[in-house]
Amino acid sequence: MPVLETQNLTHIFPDGTAAIQDISLRINAGEFIVIAGANGSGKTVFIRHLNGLLVPTSGRVLIDGEPIGKNITAARQKIGLIFQDSDSQIVGQTVAEDVAFGPENLNLPREEVERIVPEALAAVGLSDLAAQSPHTLSGGQKRKLAVAGILAMRPEIIIFDEPFTGLDYPGVVQVLRQIVQLHQAGHTIVVITHELEKVLAHADRLAIFCRGRLAENGAPENIVIRAENYGIRLPLRHGGTVGELTWLR
Amino acid sequence: MAPVTFFHCIPRDTLLHRMDARLKLLCLVLLSVAVSFAVAPAHYLAALCAVMAALFTAELPLPALLKDMKIFGVIIAIVLVVDAFSIPGPPIPNFPVPGVSLPGVVTGLRFAGRLTIIIMACAVMTGTTSLLTFKNVVEWYLRPVPFIPEARVAMMINLTFVFIPLIFDQYVEMMSAQKARCADLRKNPIRRISFIVLPLLSRTLRRTDEIVYAMEARCYSETRTRPRFKTHPADWLILAAAAAALVFILYYPCA
Incomplete structure (x- = not known):
């Protein structure tokens, strides 16, 4: 049984624009899936349904076979969503306070919050910056902070929305390494991006969205050669393989 | 933004930094009330001594704070001038500017003294309390108030x-x-x-x-893990000192 599934998911905005249409996608436990698509292809709207932030016009989202609306708090705890703009995700005045935001929302006992926060910070390598203001961090560190904030809620599935946007080379490597480590630790990973060259080598599956529809879905090496048909840069050089794309050395 | 020392927490390990922020806020309120009743020079001196003692205990950078006080200096100067000209009374003998009354200047100086002491007390509060703690204290004080989330x-x-x-x-x-x-x-x-x-x-x-x-x-909820406060015996002593300042100002003869 898939850990996360969408069935005929459709979202139409009040002005009549169809953001996503009839999307059925199954995500299995422990899988690493990349969802790619050009700007406006509906990727972000799609993942916001996976966390119950948006309510579909039709269709449904199932978590472990149960509709997401059955227990929305449990769903949000299970599925961590990391936004594209880290600044908008930061609500704490210190790094540690921001990480504590999620566990405090879950009304965990204070002792547990105080135990979880350093663990989450250590997992992303930000322990030394616990007392610092989040807005003094670099782009890569802010993404790591966003990851720590989600890890503190003990999610099984982590969704990254355009995790590499605006990062320099070391920042991309930092974030990519973090994503791969989370996958190796057993988390199910969903990465939304149009920069396939940065992450595809580590993915088990590639899905491509085009004009709000699921256009392709399958093994990366089978799908990637058609990427340019959907407005996504083909990351492979002539004769290259997906496995060679990794930015991690 | 320009670096402003005022209203920014300056991390130190001092008695006032460790103090229970709920009692610290209460001290600030008591001291502010006391200062607003101050009339005699002894009242002002007592309040000023209390604030200066707090400033030194908190190890806050006094020169930087005084420099930042310039912002408030303008407001204080405006009030002083307005009082000097608008409050009726006998003029100051041999004063070069006509229209300045003695009661006006005295009232203006009293107001300036009160405001300066209150601002410095606020600086001690914010300089020794993080915004997170301050937020938690506000939440704690609002908890018993009905109809306020x-x-x-x-x-x-x-x-x-x-x-x-x-x-x-x-x-x-x-x-x-x-x-x-x-x-x-x-x-x-x-x-x-x-x-x-x-x-x-x-x-x-x-x-x-x-x-x-x-x-x-991230599951935002208003039923959240509550903050925890620690009260030390010294905190109660500081509160008692602030209460004593209030009692002194209220009952010490004005003249």
Whole structure:
């Protein structure tokens, strides 16, 4: 049984624009899936349904076979969503306070919050910056902070929305390494991006969205050669393989 | 933003930094009430001694604080001048400016003294208390007040302090972008302001939407883990000292 599934998911905005249409996608436990698509292809709207932030016009989202609306708090705890703009995700005045935001929302006992926060910070390598203001961090560190904030809620599935946007080379490597480590630790990973060259080598599956529809879905090496048909840069050089794309050395 | 020492927490390991912030806020209220009743020089001296003792105990940088006091100096000077000219009474003998009354100057000086002491007491409070703790204290005091959602109010305070620097950064970025396109050559100030205000408002509202989604994604709830406060015996002694200052000012003869 898939850990996360969408069935005929459709979202139409009040002005009549169809953001996503009839999307059925199954995500299995422990899988690493990349969802790619050009700007406006509906990727972000799609993942916001996976966390119950948006309510579909039709269709449904199932978590472990149960509709997401059955227990929305449990769903949000299970599925961590990391936004594209880290600044908008930061609500704490210190790094540690921001990480504590999620566990405090879950009304965990204070002792547990105080135990979880350093663990989450250590997992992303930000322990030394616990007392610092989040807005003094670099782009890569802010993404790591966003990851720590989600890890503190003990999610099984982590969704990254355009995790590499605006990062320099070391920042991309930092974030990519973090994503791969989370996958190796057993988390199910969903990465939304149009920069396939940065992450595809580590993915088990590639899905491509085009004009709000699921256009392709399958093994990366089978799908990637058609990427340019959907407005996504083909990351492979002539004769290259997906496995060679990794930015991690 | 310009580095301002006032109203910024300066981390130190002192008695006042460790003090239970609920009692610290209560001390500030008591001292402010006491100062507002101050009339005789002895009253002012007692309050000033209390604030200076707090400043030194907290190891706050006095020269930097006094430098930042300039901002309030302007307000104090305006009040002093207004009082000096508007309160009727006999003029000061041989004073070169006509129309300045002696009771006006005395009242203005008293007000200036009160305001200075209160501002310095506030500086001690904010200089020794992090915004997070301050937010928790506000939430704690609001909890028994009916019809006020204390968690929501506290979160609003928190978000305000988190987002003011971001909005300011955005403003600076927009100003630079507009200057790069020679917007400063426009003569009409209203047009110039509208070029900044409207996009800034639009971006701020979009960011507000994003933050709402981000908070929802992290299970935002008003039934949250409550903050924990620790009260030490010394905290009660400090509170007693503030109460003693109030009693002294209320009952010590004015003349």
